[in-house]
Amino acid sequence: MATINDVAERAGLSVTTVSRVLNNRGYISEKTRRKVYDTMAELNYQPNEIARSLLRKQSNLIGLIVPNVSHPFFGELTDAIEYHAYRLGYKLLLCNSQLDPAKERDYIEMMKRHRVDGIIMGSHTLEVQEYRNLNYPLVTIDRRIDAIPYVASDNGRGGELAAELLIGKGCRKIAHFCGNLQLDMLSNLRTTAFEDKLRSHGITFITLQTDMNVFDQQEYERLMATLFQSHPDIDGVFATSDIIASFVIKWCRKLGKEIPQDIRIIGYDDVNAATWVSPAITTIKQPIEDMGRLAVELIRKQIDGEPFETENVLPVGLIERETT
Amino acid sequence: MATINDVAERAGLSVTTVSRVLNNRGYISEKTRRKVYDTMAELNYQPNEIARSLLRKQSNLIGLIVPNVSHPFFGELTDAIEYHAYRLGYKLLLCNSQLDPAKERDYIEMMKRHRVDGIIMGSHTLEVQEYRNLNYPLVTIDRRIDAIPYVASDNGRGGELAAELLIGKGCRKIAHFCGNLQLDMLSNLRTTAFEDKLRSHGITFITLQTDMNVFDQQEYERLMATLFQSHPDIDGVFATSDIIASFVIKWCRKLGKEIPQDIRIIGYDDVNAATWVSPAITTIKQPIEDMGRLAVELIRKQIDGEPFETENVLPVGLIERETT
DNA sequence: ACGATTGTGTCAAACGATTGACATGTCAAA
DNA sequence: TTTGACATGTCAATCGTTTGACACAATCGT
Numbered sequence A, B: 001m002a003t004i005n006d007v008a009e010r011a012g013l014s015v016t017t018v019s020r021v022l023n024n025r026g027y028i029s030e031k032t033r034r035k036v037y038d039t040m041a042e043l044n045y046q047p048n049e050i051a052r053s054l055l056r057k058q059s060n061l062i063g064l065i066v067p068n069v070s071h072p073f074f075g076e077l078t079d080a081i082e083y084h085a086y087r088l089g090y091k092l093l094l095c096n097s098q099l100d101p102a103k104e105r106d107y108i109e110m111m112k113r114h115r116v117d118g119i120i121m122g123s124h125t126l127e128v129q130e131y132r133n134l135n136y137p138l139v140t141i142d143r144r145i146d147a148i149p150y151v152a153s154d155n156g157r158g159g160e161l162a163a164e165l166l167i168g169k170g171c172r173k174i175a176h177f178c179g180n181l182q183l184d185m186l187s188n189l190r191t192t193a194f195e196d197k198l199r200s201h202g203i204t205f206i207t208l209q210t211d212m213n214v215f216d217q218q219e220y221e222r223l224m225a226t227l228f229q230s231h232p233d234i235d236g237v238f239a240t241s242d243i244i245a246s247f248v249i250k251w252c253r254k255l256g257k258e259i260p261q262d263i264r265i266i267g268y269d270d271v272n273a274a275t276w277v278s279p280a281i282t283t284i285k286q287p288i289e290d291m292g293r294l295a296v297e298l299i300r301k302q303i304d305g306e307p308f309e310t311e312n313v314l315p316v317g318l319i320e321r322e323t324t
Numbered sequence C: 001a002c003g004a005t006t007g008t009g010t011c012a013a014a015c016g017a018t019t020g021a022c023a024t025g026t027c028a029a030a
Numbered sequence D: 001t002t003t004g005a006c007a008t009g010t011c012a013a014t015c016g017t018t019t020g021a022c023a024c025a026a027t028c029g030t
Helices: A004-011 A015-023 A030-043 A049-056 A072-087 A101-113 A128-132 A155-168 A188-200 A217-230 A242-254 A288-304 B004-011 B015-023 B030-043 B049-056 B072-087 B101-113 B128-132 B155-168 B188-200 B217-230 B242-254 B288-303
Strands: A061-066 A091-096 A118-121 A138-141 A150-153 A173-178 A204-209 A236-239 A264-269 A282-285 A311-314 A317-319 B061-066 B091-096 B118-121 B138-141 B150-153 B173-178 B204-209 B236-239 B264-269 B282-285 B311-314 B317-319
Touching: A004 A015, A004 A030, A015 A030, A049 B049, A061 A072, A061 A101, A072 A091, A072 A288, A072 B072, A072 B091, A091 A101, A091 B072, A118 A288, A138 A288, A150 A155, A150 A288, A155 A188, A155 A236, A155 A264, A155 A282, A155 A317, A173 A188, A188 A204, A204 A217, A217 A242, A236 A242, A242 A264, A288 A311, B004 B015, B004 B030, B015 B030, B061 B072, B061 B101, B072 B091, B072 B288, B091 B101, B118 B288, B138 B288, B150 B155, B150 B288, B155 B188, B155 B236, B155 B264, B155 B282, B155 B317, B173 B188, B188 B204, B204 B217, B217 B242, B236 B242, B242 B264, B288 B311
Parallel strands: A061 A091, A061 A118, A118 A138, A138 A150, A150 A311, A173 A204, A173 A236, A236 A264, A264 A282, B061 B091, B061 B118, B118 B138, B138 B150, B150 B311, B173 B204, B173 B236, B236 B264, B264 B282
Antiparallel strands: A091 B091, A282 A317, B282 B317
16 A cells, blocks of 8 residues: 555655644645646555554544444434444444443454544443443443443433323333343333323323333243233233334234223334334334434534533423324 | 643643543543643633644544435345444444435545545445446455445345245236346346246246335336236236335225235245234344444455455345235 | 746655564573 | 573664655746
8 A cells, every 4th residue: 555655756746744744734736736646547556554652642433332233223313323423433343342341342452552532332231330440531421421422312201291191192001121220220210200191190000111222022922921911901012112012012012902992002212113113103202313413513513622511411202103 | 722731731740741631641640630631621721633633644434325324125234333433433424325426526535635544335326347446344244345345234045035935925917016127237137037937936926126225216116006006816926115005005005905915925035014904014134233233344455454254145044924 | 147937856754564684682492 | 601592672673655844946027
């Protein structure tokens, strides 16, 4: 691969001059500028970003850790993050933790070695202490750790909205699929708020935990079987992801339950997949695009030393479709 | 951030010695080795991969370009690629082209500047000439360009299997949703093989083009409306992705068509989403995991100068579920 | 004709690590 | 006592680029 020296030599100029046109500094005549560009094209020269990064102490890389990009929520979030990172001139280093602490730790180390400019943590399976010691531009999705800036949507409000809708539709016995409550994530607020609301209305509910971030279809199926066997009379379901909701729909069909007459279902996230199934899923919309934009923005601000908000909670919305 | 000099100084050793323990070369006493590791931990030292890359002329980065990770097929493919890249010690640079040639070109340039060790092209919207001139370790997914190694699944066989199944089930008038036939992709072979088979059996068919890689829900809906309006009597559908198939299912429900009694539907890919909808989609399975593994493997072989196959066509399979 | 502006050059240091050449020393085996 | 393995050190070059300091011309306005 051609270097700046090759370009300078071939163009009959000094490296300094070539560097000057590359970086737009100092006086350069139009003729020289053109000569340099021509030669660059001729040699198919691309400035070596590695050398630049070394000198500038800036890699223009952002690390993103998610449980799994093939989960619709994280896929769409990754899309949004990639879009905004690109707009700001950053490249994205993608890591799937698979919710494996060892892999997550390993990836974080790798990223630090590669001197990424910041890390967006969509997965967080480690102990709080480890994140605290990181000492790095960081943004967390859906989890609050000390003073580390985070972006989340209003999970409490989401749970409330779901409860209100189901109550309003007259449901009397409701099942709720939530994520792993052991993990310290803000999405657990959905469950808290949802249960509080139901309790205050004296409505019966059953809460079932899943691992919503890396789906295990088998586990979902087992869970559905258990639920409908022990509680054949539930008339409402609040699932903490649209994917789980789609499994509920499947199971209802299998059991001959009419949706929404016999049972009402509400999902969460409003991923594209919510409209792929029929009936289309009523859901709580997370502003995925905005969350991605904000996450990137927060990294940028930390890099540029600008002030930033630590707590970034975005509004959610109810999207009513055909399952309620 | 601490450098190797800081470590050496603090440990009372020379950089050479520290470097020797880092790289496991030459004689090192157990005592010194421990001293170095302790000091590294103390200073929270991480060797600067940027400096290493510059010297070694190896970034350990693999670039991946896909139309869009939030498309289930590419999400799952990305997962597989990430998994195997990680196993081999590579990090993944993720790029969504959004099927925008300008963005794709721009990303390719960026990747070359960053000296990624190889590029996996899951999106290819540029002119053949541009890829030819790339002169870089490259692997293409589902597209054949000169001698550039590619991985694909047996699209021809896939189309054939779909046709055989539908014919076997007694369908007489079949609709086929294919991707953009203008793009020179191997997935077009599905269409060719499918149509050939139907023709040889004297079965009527209608082929409709979509842009399957970046889904536009609106477009799908429009397409469905058109199809069922002008051909209310179709009794079989072959969709070139499971997502499109799920839209067909939706539309059939809306029109009160029973699946599979009135109409049989077969999708393509066998992504997870194929089982989220009900009835679960009968589909042609692409070995996504293997495709990802092979793609990474092909990049590695090019980097390491090992011999490799240029044509890598993996077998597909029929997964019969509930829509046929 | 003077000084300012413009255009280009030379030189060297710096970024953080690796590596080869070579020197020096200790210690134990032969 | 000699030899060689083991252990560590010094020194300098290298990867490709940027940048500041400084020098030297040519050209321009006045």
